[in-house]
Amino acid sequence: MTNEKANCILVCAILLLRLTKSQTTQYGVARSIPLSDKGISGTPFIVSTGVSRLKCMEGCRRHNCTSFNFGENRCELHATFVCEGSEGLEARPGFRYYDVEVGDMIPMADTFRNHENCLTIGHCSPKCYFPTTTTTTIPEITTAVATTSTTSTTLSPSTTTTTTTAPTTSGMTALGPPGPGDVTYICLVNADCTASNSDCRNGVVCECVAGYSYHADTKSCVTSCPNGYGTTFTGTTGFYVFGKDLGVYNYYNLPAFNVPSCQQQCIDTVDCVSMEYDDSILDCYMSAVTKIGNEGSWSSDPFFTYWQRNCA
Known part of the structure; x- marks a missing residue:
């Protein structure tokens, strides 16, 4: 692996x-x-x-x-x-x-x-x-x-x-919670994101930083989810946790080797709380750990995206 x-x-x-x-x-x-x-x-x-x-x-x-x-x-x-x-x-x-x-x-x-x-x-x-x-x-x-x-x-x-022009919101869900600074709300710079352990991704939207999961009930970024993990993920491009995998999946054992199928495999895998997708060789890696507590294994690679599950 x-x-x-x-x-x-x-x-x-x-x-x-x-x-x-x-x-x-x-x-x-x-x-x-x-x-x-x-x-x-x-x-x-x-x-x-x-x-x-x-x-x-x-x-x-x-x-x-x-x-x-x-x-x-x-x-x-x-x-x-x-x-x-x-x-x-x-x-x-x-x-x-x-x-x-x-x-x-x-x-x-x-x-x-x-x-x-x-x-x-x-x-x-x-x-x-x-x-x-x-x-x-x-x-x-x-x-x-x-x-x-x-x-x-x-x-x-x-x-x-x-x-x-940006489309109107007719028939669409409003972008994020109503309060500026909340996770999933629009932003321009990191200072616009007031929730602890969040940043402004790509100068566009506030999201939890790697290692933290979004807890919608409290609009906060947490290291553990009190009611377990949900079915959505927050991605961090260019990084992965080295050597902490539950399994490796690709076109040999996944019906569709893409990010959605990789995320679904993590949801279906016991103890999986994060996954990584390699755009260069189309492999995905299940993991029972996050960046928190594994900072020494946090590695950079432009072809990888680290995806952490948010809270249920």
Whole structure:
């Protein structure tokens, strides 16, 4: 297990997209929402069948997509995203929806993954909460080309620069508790977060620091949960607890090797209070400990995210 962590210098960028626009190279991050059997509605500008998820992401990179659906070896690239315009999620058995973040949105890619709107209606992208100015490819479909293994739609894209505004709260849960400074409330700097053992993650939202779980009843960050642990997690990117694992899971023993399935495995594992996900090799690690009391094992790695369970 520890050797596998040491080998995470292998870069398998399945969730990292290199987006090329004109003569510049821009890096992006794709994240599936924690809702299965869902996809964005509307008409995709490219559809490919008989492809892998990695090929789908490569297609997104080449064509500068804003989001995509993937399932059953079918890839659907979109020039819009959930929260923008009239498009929303629809039932798509066997599919998952992926937000693609670029530029200033990359550091905030995971910020809202524990927010109720993300967990219930798929509003996980930071673009759902903050206005952005982006260059969007709006394709005009021209021909369809079919082969024995792959069906693709070719297009002649036109480009337009648009400014999106943060959506209204109609039909959405208000962001966090009503009091400024509380955990899960919006912030700009750490001083905005008045709850003990919390900080301002990515200059966006107050969250408990690593080693502490959020206790909603008291709006506090605690080291132990009086009524046990719940089903939500708080993530800290770039770190993990070395050598304290209950088990290792990947595509050999998990039906879907992604963050939501890894978190569900932790929920289902006795004594699991935290887990770590390795974006480079897509492994997840269950743990019965947190950072508190294991500071000597607290290690940094840009491909890891440490996820600690919040209180029930």
